[in-house]
Every structure is written in C-alpha cells, then in structure tokens.
Amino acid sequence: MVWPLLFTKVYEYANTVCIIATEIKALKTMAPLLQTGNVAGGTSGALQTDFPTSVSNVFSKKPKAAMVIEGDFVPGVVASKNALKPVSGYNVFPFPAIGSARNYVEGGGDELMAFKDTPAIRALVKYLATGKAQTIWAKRGGYTAPAKTVPASAYPDAITRITASAVGRAKVFRFDLSDLQPASFGGTVGQGEFKLFQDFLKNPGNASGIAKQLETAAAKAYKSGK
Amino acid sequence: MEPPIAAAPPSGEPGFLRRYAVAIGFLAPAAILLGVMIIYPTIYTFIRSFFGRDAHEGFLPSGDFSGIDNYKALFTTDILVTAIKNSAIWILVAPAAVTAFGLIFAVLTERIPWGVGFKAIVFMPMAISLFATGVIWHVMYIKDPGQGAVNAAIGAVKGWVSPPGALSSASASTPALTGSPQTGYTLHKPIAAGGTALLGLTAIPPTDVPSGAKQAATPEPKQGAITGVVWRDFKPGGGTPGKVEQQELGLPGVKVSLIDQSGKSVQSASTGDDGSFTFDNVSGSGFNVRIAKDTFAAPFGGISWLGPKLITPAVIIAYIWVWAGFSMVVIGAGLAAISREVLEAARTDGATEWQVFRRVTVPLLAPVLSVVFITMLINVLKVFDIIISIAPGSTQSDAAVIAVQMWRQSFGGVNDFGLGSAIAVFLFLLVIPILLLNIRRFRREV
Numbered sequence: 001m002v003w004p005l006l007f008t009k010v011y012e013y014a015n016t017v018c019i020i021a022t023e024i025k026a027l028k029t030m031a032p033l034l035q036t037g038n039v040a041g042g043t044s045g046a047l048q049t050d051f052p053t054s055v056s057n058v059f060s061k062k063p064k065a066a067m068v069i070e071g072d073f074v075p076g077v078v079a080s081k082n083a084l085k086p087v088s089g090y091n092v093f094p095f096p097a098i099g100s101a102r103n104y105v106e107g108g109g110d111e112l113m114a115f116k117d118t119p120a121i122r123a124l125v126k127y128l129a130t131g132k133a134q135t136i137w138a139k140r141g142g143y144t145a146p147a148k149t150v151p152a153s154a155y156p157d158a159i160t161r162i163t164a165s166a167v168g169r170a171k172v173f174r175f176d177l178s179d180l181q182p183a184s185f186g187g188t189v190g191q192g193e194f195k196l197f198q199d200f201l202k203n204p205g206n207a208s209g210i211a212k213q214l215e216t217a218a219a220k221a222y223k224s225g226k
Numbered sequence: 227m228e229p230p231i232a233a234a235p236p237s238g239e240p241g242f243l244r245r246y247a248v249a250i251g252f253l254a255p256a257a258i259l260l261g262v263m264i265i266y267p268t269i270y271t272f273i274r275s276f277f278g279r280d281a282h283e284g285f286l287p288s289g290d291f292s293g294i295d296n297y298k299a300l301f302t303t304d305i306l307v308t309a310i311k312n313s314a315i316w317i318l319v320a321p322a323a324v325t326a327f328g329l330i331f332a333v334l335t336e337r338i339p340w341g342v343g344f345k346a347i348v349f350m351p352m353a354i355s356l357f358a359t360g361v362i363w364h365v366m367y368i369k370d371p372g373q374g375a376v377n378a379a380i381g382a383v384k385g386w387v388s389p390p391g392a393l394s395s396a397s398a399s400t401p402a403l404t405g406s407p408q409t410g411y412t413l414h415k416p417i418a419a420g421g422t423a424l425l426g427l428t429a430i431p432p433t434d435v436p437s438g439a440k441q442a443a444t445p446e447p448k449q450g451a452i453t454g455v456v457w458r459d460f461k462p463g464g465g466t467p468g469k470v471e472q473q474e475l476g477l478p479g480v481k482v483s484l485i486d487q488s489g490k491s492v493q494s495a496s497t498g499d500d501g502s503f504t505f506d507n508v509s510g511s512g513f514n515v516r517i518a519k520d521t522f523a524a525p526f527g528g529i530s531w532l533g534p535k536l537i538t539p540a541v542i543i544a545y546i547w548v549w550a551g552f553s554m555v556v557i558g559a560g561l562a563a564i565s566r567e568v569l570e571a572a573r574t575d576g577a578t579e580w581q582v583f584r585r586v587t588v589p590l591l592a593p594v595l596s597v598v599f600i601t602m603l604i605n606v607l608k609v610f611d612i613i614i615s616i617a618p619g620s621t622q623s624d625a626a627v628i629a630v631q632m633w634r635q636s637f638g639g640v641n642d643f644g645l646g647s648a649i650a651v652f653l654f655l656l657v658i659p660i661l662l663l664n665i666r667r668f669r670r671e672v
Contacts, residue, residue: 045369047620048532188639190623191305198620 020211027200027207029098034204040065043201056081059090069095071108072163073142086159094166105170108179109146138164146173185221192217268654275647283643296648305623306649309631312538313656316609316627321602323546325595328553332561333583335554345558349551356548360615363544367531367616377528384526391523392436392479399426399459400468407522412485418511422447423454425517426468427477430458435475442476443500452508454515456480457501476501480521487512532617534624541616541625545609553598560594561587600667603660607653628653 036042040057041049041064049057055074057064059081068074075086084090097104112128114121127133131149138145138154144164145154155161167173178186178193185192196217200210243250270286278292300306331348335341351359368374371381395407403425405411417423422445435458442457459465461473476499483494484505495503505515531540564587572586588595610629617625626634628649636646 041370042527044530044533045528048369048530048618050618184640184642188634189619190621190626190634191640194619195623 016215020208020215023211023214024207027211030200031204031207034201039201043204047198047201052077059084072144072160075157075159076142086157090159092159092162101172103169103171105167105173106176107144107167107173108176181218182221185218192221271647271650274643275651276644278644279642281644290644292644296645297652299645300648300652305626306631308623309626309628312625313607313627315538316542316606317603320542320545320606320609321599323542324549324553324602325557325599327546327550328555328557328598329588329591329595331550331554332558333587335558336561345551345554348554351548352551355611356609357611357615359544359548360612363540363547364532364616364618367540369528369530369532371526371528374528374531376531377526380529381526389523390525391521393427393430393477393522394434394524395429395522396427397429399428402468403427405517408519410519410521411517412514416487416512416514417452418513419452419508420447420449421452421513423452423515424468424470425454425456425482425515426459426470427456427517428458428460428467430460430477436477436479438499439475439478439501440499441472442470442474443502444470445502448504450506450508452484452505452513452515454482454503455501456482456497456503456517481518483516483518484508485514485516486510491516532621534621537617537621537625541613544616545606545612548612549602549605553602556598557591557594560591564590596667600660600664604657604664607657607660628656 034043039046040054046054054065055068055070055077058066058068059074059078061082078084078090095106112125114125129147131145131147134145134147135150135154137143138150139156141156141160144160144167146167148168150164152161152165155164174180180186181193186194188194193214196210196214199213200206274281274283274287275296276291276293277287278290278295281287281290301310331345335344338344354362365373366375367377369377371377397406398404398411402414403411404414411425411427413423413425424445439458442455445453445455447453455470455476457470457474457476459467459470459474461471465471465474476497478497478499478501480497480501481494482497482503483491486492487510493505493508495505497503530536568590569582569586572582577585608629609627610633613625613627613630614622622630622634632646632649632653634640635642635649
C-alpha cells in the first residue's frame with residue numbers, strides 16, 4: 001500500500017521538478033534579450049509603458065524602438081500614425097523558432113460558443129466555419145481567417161497576407177499562455193503571470209526564483225478553480 | 227386626521243397606522259429604496275463573504291460554503307496584505323497632509339493682496355474628476371525626462387549643477403582604439419609628430435549624436451602637429467570600420483587630450499563640428515591621444531516615480547494637489563469667522579506671529595480642522611480611481627489600496643465575489659469608527 005503512494009509522490013515531485021526546469025530554461029533563453037539596452041526606456045521605463053504606447057513607440061514620427069512583438073491589428077495603428085506603406089515602409093517577421101519547432105504559430109483569437117443545441121444554431125456555426133463566410137471578414141482587414149480555403153487575395157494588404165499564410169501553413173496553433181490559464185493567474189493585472197513576468201523583466205537574472213513563484217501561483221489558481 | 231374617540235385598542239395597531247399613515251406614505255419610497263439598494267445588498271455581501279467563488283447567487287447565496295477562508299486569504303495573500311499596508315499609509319499621511327496644506331494656504335492667503343486669485347488657482351484642481359487628475363499626473367510622472375514634466379524639471383536642475391557629457395555611451399569601432407566609457411579611449415599604438423589619429427566610435431544611437439554634427443573630415447597630416455578626427459564610424463549599411471566615409475558624422479564637443487610618452491597630458495582640445503582636432507607644436511614620437519571619460523557622462527535618466535517604491539507617495543502627492551484647495555477654502559471660511567479682536571489682543575500682549583498662530587488661531591479653528599480631517603479620512607478610505615489611473619500595469623498591485631483590491635478581485639479579472647465581499651466587509655468595519663465619530667459630532671451640534 002505504501003509503495004504505490006510513495007511512487008506517486010516521487011513521480012509528482014519529479015514532474016514538478018521537470019516542469020520547473022523547463023520553465024527556468026525558457027526564462028533563461030529570453031533573459032539575454034531583456035537587457036536594459038535592448039528595450040525602449042530601459043527595463044524600468046518599459047515596465048511603465050502601457051500597451052498602446054509600446055506600439056506607437058515604434059511607429060511615431062520620432063520612433064523610440066525598432067520593432068515590437070504584436071498581433072496583426074498593428075497595420076491599423078501604423079496607418080493612423082504615419083504614411084508608411086506595408087512591406088516597403090514596415091514589415092513583419094515570425095518570432096524565431098525555438099529549438100527544433102517549425103511551423104508553430106502562437107496567437108490569440110475568439111472562440112465561438114453555442115449555449116443551446118438547435119438545428120438553426122448548428123447551421124449558423126457550420127456556415128461561419130466555412131471559407132466563404134470568413135472571406136467576408138478577411139476582406140475588412142485586421143483579421144486572420146482560420147479556414148484554409150480563404151484565398152490570399154481576400155486580404156487587403158501584404159502584411160496581413162504574410163501573417164495569414166503563416167497561420168495556414170502552421171502544423172500547430174496554440175492560444176497564448178495567458179488565454180489558457182485561469183483568470184486569477186493569467187488574466188488579472190497586478191497578480192499571477194502578469195506580475196511575475198514583469199518582475200522577471202525587472203530582474204532577468206532571477207529565472208529560477210520567478211519559475212518557482214509561477215508554479216506556486218499557478219497551483220493556487222488551479223486548486224481554487226479560479 | 228381625527229384621533230380615535232374611544233380609548234386606544236390594546237394592540238395599538240389600527241390607531242398607529244391611522245395616526246402615522248401620512249408619515250408612512252411620505253417615507254415609504256425612500257425607505258423602500260434604502261432597503262432595496264443599501265440594506266439588502268449590505269446583508270447579502272456580509273453573507274456572501276462566507277461563501278467561495280462558485281456559490282449560487284440567489285435571493286441569498288447558497289452552495290460552496292467556505293466559512294472564514296476568505297478572511298484568512300485576506301490576511302495571508304501577498305497582494306492583499308500590501309493593499310492593507312498601503313491603506314494604512316494613506317490613512318496616516320493623506321488627511322493630515324491635506325489639512326496641514328489647507329491651513330497653511332488659508333492663513334497665508336488671508337493677508338496678501340492677490341489672495342483671491344491664489345485661492346482660485348489652488349482650488350481649480352477640484353473642478354476636474356479624480357480620474358482626469360490621474361491621467362494628468364501619470365503623464366507628468368513619466369520616467370523619460372523628455373516627456374515627464376516632473377523629471378524634466380529635476381533634470382534641468384541637475385543639468386545646471388553638473389552638466390552631462392557630449393555622449394552617453396560608445397564603443398571603439400576597431401581594435402586601434404582601446405578603452406571603455408568608464409576609462410576613456412586611447413589609441414592602441416602611439417603616433418609621432420606629423421601623424422594622424424583616427425578615433426572611430428560606434429554603438430551611438432542616432433539621437434545621441436550632438437546637434438550640429440557635420441560630415442566627418444579625414445585629417446590631413448601636418449608637419450610638427452598631430453591632427454585627428456573623432457567620428458561616428460557607422461553609416462547605413464555598415465561601411466568599413468576604421469575609415470572615414472561619406473554619410474559618417476563627426477562628433478563635435480568631444481574633449482581630447484594629447485598624452486606624451488610619460489603618460490602626462492600635455493595639450494587638450496575640443497573637436498569641431500566635423501569631429502576634427504589639431505594639436506600644434508608637437509615634436510617627437512610616442513604620443514597618444516585620449517578621449518576623456520567625462521565625455522560619456524550619461525544624461526539624467528529620470529526618477530522612476532511610477533516604479534514600485536515611489537508609486538504610493540506619487541499618488542498621494544497628486545491626491546493632495548486635488549484636495550488642498552477644498553481644505554483651504556473650508557479653513558479659510560473658519561478663519562474669517564474668528565474675531566479679529568482676539569488676535570489683536572494676543573498681539574498686544576506681546577505674542578509673536580508664530581505664537582499667535584499656534585496658541586490662538588489653531589485652537590479656535592479646531593472644529594473646522596476636525597471637520598476637514600474627518601471628511602478627508604472618509605475620502606481616503608474610498609480612494610480608487612486616482613490609483614487606477616496613475617499606476618501603470620506593472621505597479622498596480624504595489625499601489626493598490628483595499629477599495630481597489632475589492633474591485634479587482636470581484637470584477638477586475640478574478641471574478642471571486644466571495645473574496646471581494648470579504649474585503650468589502652473589512653473596509654466597512656474600518657469605516658464604522660469614523661462614521662460613529664461623525665454621528666456623535668452631528669448629535670452634539672444639534
């Protein structure tokens with residue numbers, strides 16, 4: 001009776017250690033990028049820069065930064081700030097592959113939820129999943145269609161075409177980490193993942209400390225179901 | 227309404243209703259509103275605080291009973307303990323500071339000719355919402371001295387006291403130059419009279435190049451002199467390091483000194499707009515040219531007002547800016563009510579202005595001061611929007627007070643109404659003593 005219990009405990013502990021080890025590895029891989037000289041405003045200034053300002057820092061008349069990691073809604077922001085044209089004035093490139101992963105896209109998106117099961121709702125959901133329906137939306141820009149049958153010509157500009165084809169080619173598509181976590185860990189300003197990654201930016205040398213705090217906060221969030 | 231002719235019935239009920247029907251009729255709407263919007267939610271919140279996140283919200287909460295778990299969490303969770311600590315700081319500092327500033331302004335503006343104008347200016351912040359105040363101060367507190375007004379002012383004073391260098395940082399573009407911004411740069415190989423010194427620097431952001439910089443000039447060798455150039459050895463596309471090329475700018479205003487064989491500095495010069503410099507009357511060999519390390523004094527980077535250490539004082543300053551006007555006006559009114567004769571009598575008795583202020587004015591103002599102080603105390607316990615609008619996302623949890631966390635745990639993402647209710651009950655318990663004080667004061671006045 002004792003041995004299975006002991007084995008489970010050892011297995012859980014080993015699992016936790018392995019998970020923390022991969023977290024530490026991930027954080028240590030990002031750390032060299034997150035030096036004061038590399039981010040606009042230095043690490044403390046970057047922490048005080050809010051989300052819209054971080055995009056306009058790159059695209060305003062006197063830019064403070066050369067590039068920003070963002071979603072494909074940025075072309076709209078650029079168009080409002082200056083007259084740069086896609087591809088010739090500004091461009092995108094995919095985040096460098098990590099390890100041997102290829103054609104792996106991480107993104108955000110909206111999920112369609114049906115709360116009642118009726119034939120009409122099923123028909124609507126089925127229609128919205130087709131390329132025909134999604135082409136209508138793709139034509140308006142700022143949207144990447146998941147259906148592979150949406151032609152590249154439906155997208156209004158070259159940048160959107162580049163990002164959309166990356167999604168089409170992807171072997172794996174994952175929502176980003178904060179969307180997959182319970183709200184108190186991944187979705188609340190000032191606590192959980194939000195705060196801990198910001199603490200990591202303040203002190204990129206503390207990968208193991210931050211990894212342990214992430215595990216503790218996540219365990220608490222999952223345990224209480226929030 | 228005719229009173230009943232017969233003796234009042236034993237239960238007294240019909241008589242009561244008939245007697246007070248009009249009063250009840252007038253009070254009923256307010257009483258119903260009070261009951262539905264304040265009393266019922268208060269009782270509901272109190273009960274809800276004993277349930278967990280997944281309780282069913284009916285007429286009364288049910289399911290997922292968790293006892294005092296929420297209260298335990300309130301005092302053990304890091305961010306909530308920080309919120310309680312911050313609330314304590316706010317309660318201790320803000321009301322006293324607002325009252326003190328109001329008192330000082332009221333007393334000082336009483337006598338001066340443009341007192342009314344000054345009072346109007348100090349009172350103006352009350353006209354805007356606390357959220358708008360937050361937005362204004364957030365922009366003023368920005369760390370970059372080029373954007374944040376507060377840091378720009380501090381930087382201007384600092385720059386006047388100790389001027390910054392021409393550049394903030396640079397590296398040598400070729401191994402021909404050795405050194406660092408901390409030690410200054412020197413040539414690797416010494417040169418002789420009639421030679422030229424090429425001091426190429428790179429890793430200089432384009433905005434850091436001093437204004438007035440022109441195309442770098444290739445130095446011409448001169449008999450009996452050492453000529454040279456200090457320039458930004460980079461052009462779009464890279465170029466060849468170590469060679470002065472088109473589109474590469476000279477660095478003006480850099481201090482260079484000529485070092486002789488024994489390591490002594492014999493001459494110094496400052497580079498021109500094209501980065502060139504000349505040391506005349508030089509003979510012999512073994513000379514070196516050094517770029518002084520104080521060329522690389524980093525400009526003022528700005529105090530991090532919105533960082534975790536200073537965010538609470540920063541928000542309190544903005545809060546005082548808003549409310550000092552209110553305090554000044556109320557205390558000013560109280561001051562006007564003090565009869566001048568008392569003050570004159572004190573002055574005739576030989577009291578100095580400070581003694582008059584301390585022994586006569588302040589005690590006479592005590593009721594007004596306590597009104598202001600208690601009002602601010604109640605206000606401070608509720609403070610919410612100014613904190614949310616000033617603090618950036620990264621310091622929201624360092625700046626939060628109890629009221630902010632109550633909102634954040636309930637509606638701001640976590641959606642835990644049990645914990646939020648517990649925080650609300652805690653805040654309610656904190657406010658009760660002050661409410662009782664206020665009620666007692668009103669009763670005494672009546």
